[in-house]
Amino acid sequence: DGGRFFSGPNPGVRAGLLREGIEDYAYLWLANGGAAPQPLEAALADPTALSVASSMTSWTRDPDALMALRHELGLYIEGSRDTLPTLSAGGDGRPRGDYRINFQDPGQTLALDQSMGEWIIVGWQPWDDEAGLGWYGEFIGDPGIALYGYDEVAGYDEAGRSYVYDDYGRDNLFEFALENGRYEVTVAVGRPGAAYANDPHNLTVEGQVLVDDEPTTDAEPQLVRTAVVDLIDGKLSFEVGGKSAMTGQYAYTFLAYATITAVD
Structure with missing residues (x-):
């Protein structure tokens, strides 16, 4: 009867799921130091998992890179390598360098300062493989929810005055295809023309929390924050907005601009 379930010449879906489950258990057991996890105890993500996904909304979507990682993980499980593998992806993105992104209504012409380099104008366009940038999110295709703003306020340049925001406050992911390496990323969130005491802002860049509720x-x-990140998957990720831990409600996060500088 076992042959009917696990027929070597004709493996079925159930057999495949069983094999996957055994492999996953072996990997997680080894990643936890050769011990089973304990109930109700938090555990840090192992290097393999952390290299694939930095959060619940930001993860690697490159099937070839995931397959290569799975192969290396199999070598780790069988003992052919003694360290946990980490994912390596990329190669089709922009070359290493400095970039500036302004989040604004693409139909609006702004006198952006080009002295430090050309600005890349980004609205609410969904991810596009050819463009190498774009959004993932629940309402990014709804022009009544995925909105733009501009505050003509003294003391701010055009990049700081313009912004995008989700009117429902949902968490959205923006990705920017870029050659792997170390980068200094500066991001501005907030409306220069209004304070939001009851809408805590949230921003995470490549797994690093820059603005925490x-x-x-x-x-x-307007909050301007900087982080140095190590890019390993060929896509720089910006997680914007979401539910506030402070209020328990979805909250606005107004995203104005980002600058990216390659560092050694």
């Missing part, structure tokens, strides 16, 4: 104030209506 932080309201904006009259004294600081």
Whole structure:
């Protein structure tokens, strides 16, 4: 009867799922130091998992890179290698260098300062393989929810005055195809023309939390934060907005601009 379930010459879906489950268990057991996890105890992500996904909304979508990682993981499970493998993807993105992205209504012409390099204009376009940039999100295709804004306020340049935001406050993912390496990324969130004490902003760049459930104030209506990130999957990820831990509700995050600088 076992042959009917696990027929070597004719493996079925159930057999495939069983094999996958055994492999997953072996991997997770080894990644946890050769021990089973304990109930109700938090555990850090192992290097393999962390290289594939930085959060619940940002993960690698390259099937070839995932297949190569799975092969290396099999070598680790069988003992042919003694370290957990990490994913390596990319190669089709923009060359290493410096980039500036302004999030704005693409139909609006702004006098952006081009002295430090050309700005890449980004609205709410969905991810596009050819363009090598775009959004993933629940309402990015709805012009009544995926909105644009501009505040003509003294003390800010055009990049700071313009912004995009989700009117429902949902968490959205923006990705920018880029050659792997180390980069310094600076991002601005918030409306220069209004403070949002009851709408804490949230922003994560390549797994690093830059703005953590932080309201904006009259004294600081726009938050500018910088992080140094190591890109390994060929796509720089910006996770914007989402449900606020402080209020328990979805909250606005106004995304203005990002600058990307290659560093050694």
